[in-house]
Structure formats: structure tokens, C-alpha cells
Amino acid sequence: MTEKYVLAVDLGAESGRVMCAGFDGQRIEMTEVHRFSNTPVYANGTLYWDALRLWHNIQLGIRQAAAEHEIASIGVDSWGVNPILLDNNGHLLSNPVHYRDNRTDGAMSWVFERMQRREVYERTGIQFMQMNGLYQLASMVRDNSSQLKAVGTLLSICDLFNYWLTGTKKAEFTMATTMQLCDPRTKDWDRALFEAIGFPLDTLVPIVEPGEPIGTYEGIPVIASAGHDTGAAVVGIPTTTQEYAYLSSGTWSLLGLELDHPVINDAAYEANLTNEGGYAGTIRLLKNIMGLWIAQQCRNTWAEAGRDYSYDDLVRLAQSATPFQAFVDPDVDDFFHVGDMPEKIRAYCRRTGQMPPESDAQMIRTVYESLALKYRLVLEHLIAVSGQSVERLHVIGGGTNNALLCQMTANAIDRPVIAGPAEATALGNAVVQLIAQGELANLAEARAMLAESIDTVTYEPQDSALWIEQAGRLSEQVAATQQ
Known part of the structure; x- marks a missing residue:
């Protein structure tokens, strides 16, 4: 059987990597194509992720892999919780603020003044953590962020790179749930939560299941893998x-x-x-x-x-x-x-x-x-x-x-x-792609x-x-x- 190759773009809190998975019908073998650091950056008192540097390295890894193999598909996974805002033209409004930045201090109590804590849990089923996307968005509303006047689309960090790869704005299900903004039973956004904190509903994009094709990058199909890195790791x-x-x-x-x-x-x-x-x-x-x-x-x-x-x-x-x-x-x-x-x-x-x-x-x-x-x-x-x-x-x-x-x-x-395995996340990412293609x-x-x-x-x-x-x-x- 001819070996099939898929690329797993795996972005962790310390580093990222582009992994090439070769599958011969019986066994899967992972090869690291390109590894790079994921170094947060302080600017004017705010801690940011360097999304543009990550994007540069993702493209570099894909090019290196495509030079050696015919790539059947690409999938991206990343850390969760971080919301990303685009303007009405699809441009990134700001480098994403790191979930460990102190902008969310006090945001949980601010939210619970607008919707009771128990009701938030009933709607989302998500663990209360200061870093969740809900509180990141709430802090922006509370602090009258100027970005809210220009925002057109809400994505996650994984969704951002899928968008840059394909031009398609979709929210992957495993990522949407981590932000504490989604009902895991209906698999849709909880719009009452957005209304409670005053975040615009017209920024929401459709949620897709892991395994769905979402577009192409330079002719290579891009599949929405299990976008949250833990979701991918559990697959693996x-x-x-x-x-x-x-x-x-x-x-x-x-x-x-x-x-x-x-x-x-x-x-x-x-x-x-x-x-x-x-x-x-x-x-x-x-x-x-x-x-x-x-x-x-x-x-x-x-x-x-x-x-x-x-x-x-x-x-x-x-x-x-x-x-x-x-x-x-x-x-x-x-x-x-x-x-x-x-x-x-x-x-x-x-x-x-x-x-x-x-x-x-x-x-x-x-x-x-x-x-x-x-x-x-x-x-x-x-x-x-x-x-x-x-x-x-x-x-x-x-x-x-x-x-x-x-x-x-x-x-x-x-x-x-x-x-x-240590590389369970990249393995799981690749497995989702192989199932989507009918190889498994x-x-x-x-x-x-x-x-x-x-x-x-x-x-x-x-x-x-x-x-x-x-x-x-x-x-x-x-x-x-x-x-």
C-alpha cells in the first residue's frame, strides 16, 4: 500500500511543531519537520502571544514537508481558551492577549453580577477558571476596549490559523467549548451568555465538528482536526x-x-x-x-x-x-x-x-x-x-x-x-485526518x-x-x- 502523509500543526504553550505522519495502512510513524518556540511578548504592560511569528513558522514547516512528500491534508491543534478578534475585513485586530495576563483580574465576579455562577455552569458545563474566554471577553466589555467598536468576527487561536490557511471563518467544536461560551449539549454558542456580558452576537461564526474539511492551502486540503490540543491528545x-x-x-x-x-x-x-x-x-x-x-x-x-x-x-x-x-x-x-x-x-x-x-x-x-x-x-x-x-x-x-x-x-x-506517547496531540490530530479521508x-x-x-x-x-x-x-x- 502506498504510504499516505498528513501534516499535524501542533501549537503548545511553550513550543509549536509541524509533524508529518506517514501511514501505510497498518502503522503510523511521526516525523518532526519543524519545531519552534512559542515565546510570549510583554508590550506596554500587557502579555501577548506572538501570532504572526507562529504563522510564519507554520508556513515554513508546511513548505519543508511539502518539498519531501505529497501531503494529503493539514490539521491544526492548539492550546484553548484564547479568543481572537478580527475586524469586518477579516484582519487581526491585535495580537491575542495571553490567558495569563492580568486583564481578567476581577472579571469572574463581574460576569456573575450579570448571570449567576450556577446558571453559567448549567449553560456551559465548563470549569470556572479566570483564563477562560468568557472572562477575557468580559474584561474587554468591562474596560470599554476600543477593539469592540471594530470587531467583526470571534475566533479561537486554532480557528485563526485555519482561517489564514483557507480563508474560511469557522469555529471548531472542541475549541469553542473551552472558552465557556458554548452549550456542549446543543453544540452551539450560548447566546444568552453573550447578551449577559454585552458582547456582540454578530461576531459568531458556525461551529463545525472535528473531522470536517474546511478549505485548502496551496492546493492541500485542510481538515478541522480536534482543535483543542487536549482533545487531539485524547484521540491519540x-x-x-x-x-x-x-x-x-x-x-x-x-x-x-x-x-x-x-x-x-x-x-x-x-x-x-x-x-x-x-x-x-x-x-x-x-x-x-x-x-x-x-x-x-x-x-x-x-x-x-x-x-x-x-x-x-x-x-x-x-x-x-x-x-x-x-x-x-x-x-x-x-x-x-x-x-x-x-x-x-x-x-x-x-x-x-x-x-x-x-x-x-x-x-x-x-x-x-x-x-x-x-x-x-x-x-x-x-x-x-x-x-x-x-x-x-x-x-x-x-x-x-x-x-x-x-x-x-x-x-x-x-x-x-x-x-x-509523548506526542499524543500530534498523533491524535493526524488520526482525525486519516479517519476523515477513509484511511481508518x-x-x-x-x-x-x-x-x-x-x-x-x-x-x-x-x-x-x-x-x-x-x-x-x-x-x-x-x-x-x-x-
Whole structure:
């Protein structure tokens, strides 16, 4: 059989890449064509994504791949939540403001003065997070942004690049849900939310399902892949079983279950769980956890002080430190913004009556242990709310390269952890395209193929009774800080 090649443009919070997937009918092989940094830019006190630099690199990667292979299609995935505004002529009004910018400070309470918090959840089923697109748009209305006088179209970051590739303005379903502006049951915009915050309804474009063709770029078909990077990563899970949870581990940790329906009720609301759109009619019931962002920020702070650790160095440091000296709740607001993360952790420990970590080794061990223990607490909520049993956890994304954290996670949740692939997002992006082209029959066939093609590592739980005891400590601490 002639090998078919598709391109997965995969944009993460730290870097982007153009990956070429070759499929021979039995196995899929990914080749990195072009990798590039995704470096935010401060200008006049505002933190922006550099969309034009990303676009330059996307085109460069496509050209490089097309010079070597006949490309059957292109698909784009990216981080979620970021709204993009175009004017009435289809021109970008501004580089997109980064979701970690402080413009959304106070925006959640501003929205809840116009629509009750519980009603917002009932309409969207999305976890409340300051960075959500709803609060980014609300902050613009609240602050009388001049862009509102010129806005013609609302897109997501992934939709923007699909538009620049094809000239077609469409909103991809998995991306629309992440912004907390879409009803996951009707798969349409929740117009009452837009009216409540005063954002113009005529900016909305049709929502399309992942897998739909949306146009061409220099003669190459462009397919709306699962646009949200976590949605794509979940497609790329190499499994043939059903009773599993997944953890997309990277800058963010997204821990969840794949269901055939949203779960929007009081229990899900109290647990602050999110119902994001998935591929092939699925819903991803999950929780966003701050993830390896905390470790990345520690690393940046130490590098500025002359201690330039690699990620492997951080793992070795953590292995050398004493276990269970202190814990943090990764999801408190303290850790959301850019800054001196070690000092933020020390301040949190002092505030919660713990001895702050003194060495870099103890600090990074605290981060990894806290993440693993938080995974257990979130998994317990997911199981209780959904009623779904979980026998194993599939860890996908860059965090699969951290063997220590994978082992800690297995210990904490008292279940096997299957780690891999690291490039699940690009794989899932490619799989959606291959299904759309008829090369694979459906998601089940694709995952069975991936299970045969992809190497994984299994971590069996160790000393789980001790880890479960420590999870109880963290649970008490989380409850105390939320009072």
C-alpha cells in the first residue's frame, strides 16, 4: 500500500511543531519537520502571544514537508481558551492577549453580577477558571476596549490559523467549548451568555465538528482536526479498553474521562469539573490542574539566578530530596501568573503552617509530590461524579518523559500508569485526518492501530498506603484554604 502523509500543526504553550505522519495502512510513524518556540511578548504592560511569528513558522514547516512528500491534508491543534478578534475585513485586530495576563483580574465576579455562577455552569458545563474566554471577553466589555467598536468576527487561536490557511471563518467544536461560551449539549454558542456580558452576537461564526474539511492551502486540503490540543491528545490514546482515565501532562495537567454525554449537575458543579467537546460525539469530563507550569517557572527563576537546570536535572534533584516534607495545592491563584515560583511556594507553605522547602531539590520534590497527590483527589471526584470505574491511567504528552512523576502518580492513585506517547496531540490530530479521508474506519480502529504502533511504559503502584495517607493531608489542607 502506498504510504499516505498528513501534516499535524501542533501549537503548545511553550513550543509549536509541524509533524508529518506517514501511514501505510497498518502503522503510523511521526516525523518532526519543524519545531519552534512559542515565546510570549510583554508590550506596554500587557502579555501577548506572538501570532504572526507562529504563522510564519507554520508556513515554513508546511513548505519543508511539502518539498519531501505529497501531503494529503493539514490539521491544526492548539492550546484553548484564547479568543481572537478580527475586524469586518477579516484582519487581526491585535495580537491575542495571553490567558495569563492580568486583564481578567476581577472579571469572574463581574460576569456573575450579570448571570449567576450556577446558571453559567448549567449553560456551559465548563470549569470556572479566570483564563477562560468568557472572562477575557468580559474584561474587554468591562474596560470599554476600543477593539469592540471594530470587531467583526470571534475566533479561537486554532480557528485563526485555519482561517489564514483557507480563508474560511469557522469555529471548531472542541475549541469553542473551552472558552465557556458554548452549550456542549446543543453544540452551539450560548447566546444568552453573550447578551449577559454585552458582547456582540454578530461576531459568531458556525461551529463545525472535528473531522470536517474546511478549505485548502496551496492546493492541500485542510481538515478541522480536534482543535483543542487536549482533545487531539485524547484521540491519540493507544488503548483498546474502556475503563481508564487519561492525564494529558504538560504545562497544564488535564485529568479526565471520555464519556458519551456531558455531566452537568450539582455534584459536577461543586467539584468544578469541565465538560469539553471531544471527537466523534464524545465529551471530556475533566479537571484542569496547574501542571508542570509550576516546575517550569521554578526552573526559569533558578536560571535567572545562574542555576540553569535541564528537566532531567530537576528529576535528579527531586529524587535526592526527602519525601513528604511539604505540600501545595497546585491550583491556588498564587501559582497562576508568571513570577518567582519558589518564593510563591515558600509563602504558601508559611501561610499553611508548613516548613518551606529550603533547597532547590526539596522545592522541586514538593512540586512533583503535590501534583501526584492532587491527581488522586481529582480522580476520586471524577469517579464519584460520573459513576465510571477506572482501572488504569493513561498519561500522554510531554510529562510522560518524567519517570519520577509517573511513578509518583501510580503510587498516589493506586492504579497502573501507562505512559506514552509523548506526542499524543500530534498523533491524535493526524488520526482525525486519516479517519476523515477513509484511511481508518473510526476511533476504535485508530486506537487499536496506535496500541500496536506505539511503545509505552507501565508504572505499577508502590507504597500506595503511604501515598494515600499523604493525599489525606493535602485534602485537609485544600479544604482549609478554601474556607
